[in-house]
Amino acid sequence: MTRYVMVADINRCVGCQTCTAACKHTNATAPGVQWRKVLDFEVGTYPNVRRAFIPVGCNHCLDAPCADVCPTLATYKRPDGIVSINYDLCIGCAYCIQACPYQARDRVDVPNKAYGKEFGQMKHEQKVPHSERRAVAQKCTFCSDRIDYGTANGLTPGIDPDATPACANACIANALIFGDIDNPNSNVSELLRTHKHFQMHEELETGSGFYYLWERK
Amino acid sequence: MLAPTLQKRWDWRAAGNFICGGTGTGLMIIAATLSTMGLNTTAYALLASVLVTAGLGLVWLEIGRPLRSMNVFRNPATSWMTREGMVAILLIPMGLLTFFTESSSLLVLSALPAAFFLFAQARILHMAKGIPAWRTNAINPLILSTGLTEGMGVLLILIGLTAGNIEAFFKGYGWIVALSLVFLRGVAWINYRYSLANNAPEATLKVLERSNIVIVLLGIATPIVLLFMGKHYVAYQLPLAATAGLFMVFCGWFCKYQIIIYAAYYQGFSIAHTPARGGGKSGPGLKPGWRLPQ
Numbered sequence A: 001m002t003r004y005v006m007v008a009d010i011n012r013c014v015g016c017q018t019c020t021a022a023c024k025h026t027n028a029t030a031p032g033v034q035w036r037k038v039l040d041f042e043v044g045t046y047p048n049v050r051r052a053f054i055p056v057g058c059n060h061c062l063d064a065p066c067a068d069v070c071p072t073l074a075t076y077k078r079p080d081g082i083v084s085i086n087y088d089l090c091i092g093c094a095y096c097i098q099a100c101p102y103q104a105r106d107r108v109d110v111p112n113k114a115y116g117k118e119f120g121q122m123k124h125e126q127k128v129p130h131s132e133r134r135a136v137a138q139k140c141t142f143c144s145d146r147i148d149y150g151t152a153n154g155l156t157p158g159i160d161p162d163a164t165p166a167c168a169n170a171c172i173a174n175a176l177i178f179g180d181i182d183n184p185n186s187n188v189s190e191l192l193r194t195h196k197h198f199q200m201h202e203e204l205e206t207g208s209g210f211y212y213l214w215e216r217k
Numbered sequence B: 001m002l003a004p005t006l007q008k009r010w011d012w013r014a015a016g017n018f019i020c021g022g023t024g025t026g027l028m029i030i031a032a033t034l035s036t037m038g039l040n041t042t043a044y045a046l047l048a049s050v051l052v053t054a055g056l057g058l059v060w061l062e063i064g065r066p067l068r069s070m071n072v073f074r075n076p077a078t079s080w081m082t083r084e085g086m087v088a089i090l091l092i093p094m095g096l097l098t099f100f101t102e103s104s105s106l107l108v109l110s111a112l113p114a115a116f117f118l119f120a121q122a123r124i125l126h127m128a129k130g131i132p133a134w135r136t137n138a139i140n141p142l143i144l145s146t147g148l149t150e151g152m153g154v155l156l157i158l159i160g161l162t163a164g165n166i167e168a169f170f171k172g173y174g175w176i177v178a179l180s181l182v183f184l185r186g187v188a189w190i191n192y193r194y195s196l197a198n199n200a201p202e203a204t205l206k207v208l209e210r211s212n213i214v215i216v217l218l219g220i221a222t223p224i225v226l227l228f229m230g231k232h233y234v235a236y237q238l239p240l241a242a243t244a245g246l247f248m249v250f251c252g253w254f255c256k257y258q259i260i261i262y263a264a265y266y267q268g269f270s271i272a273h274t275p276a277r278g279g280g281k282s283g284p285g286l287k288p289g290w291r292l293p294q
């Protein structure tokens, strides 16, 4: 079996938001919509303050609450663990948005204009209107089109850039690592073996596919 | 940004479905129950069906792609929204048929899909794992008990329209049923608040704390007093019962509106640890915006 997951080494992440920009560039999300975000945590009070940059997005949960509640089967789990949305089936009921504990989903009815209404849509936005995403649920796809392309051409997702999500490719610190957790010899399995890690909101038992490395073992 | 933010996706239209659907199905179940106690209640089936239809109509106005709404029936295996839609197809015509045939047996039968619909509504909220105010187990008894109490409330508001019903209500067990429902809803509300206390977004708890006084005074104490007065002051039974009904309905609608619109903060974000960074040491985590057990 294959299950693709993302590992974020938060010792390495410097909060540069390159992954955010790469995602935006690759997926042409509407203004105001970010499938990949990096949160800025400040913990403690002066003088004992710590800072952590936490990449977030869809966790492609094993027991995805969004897929369970979806009345149309538009949200579904692929055999490789990626949680996908069939935009043509989705009725935009937004139930999945309420069911996701990671605020990973959006519904855009009328896209914002990047520079306000008076300037209208930018030229590049007009070229990729993505009208199929209008008024339905949307979220990070783990760049499933790149993975599908890669696996169809004998490439290894997480190793070969053409088969790897854009955010992981773009990361300047190699803090985002993508791979198959079901393969014990994969890059992500190795990292999880050698580092202490946590998943966000573990107590909710979603089986999150996003692991945060916080200390070497 | 890190702390839980208020959901804006389901607005008054979604709340309207829980309000109308809950009251409508509660009315159907209570009308059926009281019909077995000698009250003439088949006419309420029409109002119950209209309320359920209105609730679903409001949801239809809210969804992004209303022309594809028939896709809602595709996932009966796991989605309570699908199940709610499916049972409505049975419930609405059964209610209409009950009204036109004036059949008490059909009314009792209609209470079954009504109960399933009401349960589905509770489960819809319960399965919304992203919203702590909804996903608690205690939401189930609260939605069920308030739906039934609202149904009883509507029935009492209109009880004067059918001759003999008010007398039968106070002579028989009807008023005991009403009292028990108000009481049970009160218990469900306390249980609901208790289930979230000290382990929920701070903003959610503040909304519930603000709502508490309204719910306890107007939704629990007032109808109980009015129902007891109705039992004792026979000459004023009709206005007393109708006023008790008004408070029963108002409180349920208020409670659901608060929970769905104002208390519905998302989970927010949290980390279990801060990183070790180079040769440094790792540190504690953070869950911003939450009131946590001390």
Ligand code: SF4
Pocket (backbone or CB within 6 Å): A057, A058, A059, A060, A061, A064, A065, A066, A067, A083, A099, A100, A101, A102, A103, A104, A105, A139, A206
């Ligand atoms: S993170 Fe949210 S949208 Fe992604 S699979 Fe989990 S529940 Fe679904």
Ligand code: SF4
Pocket (backbone or CB within 6 Å): A069, A070, A071, A072, A073, A074, A075, A085, A089, A090, A091, A092, A093, A094, A095, A096, A097, A136, A137
């Ligand atoms: S918005 Fe679309 S994907 Fe989400 S639950 Fe509704 S139908 Fe499913």
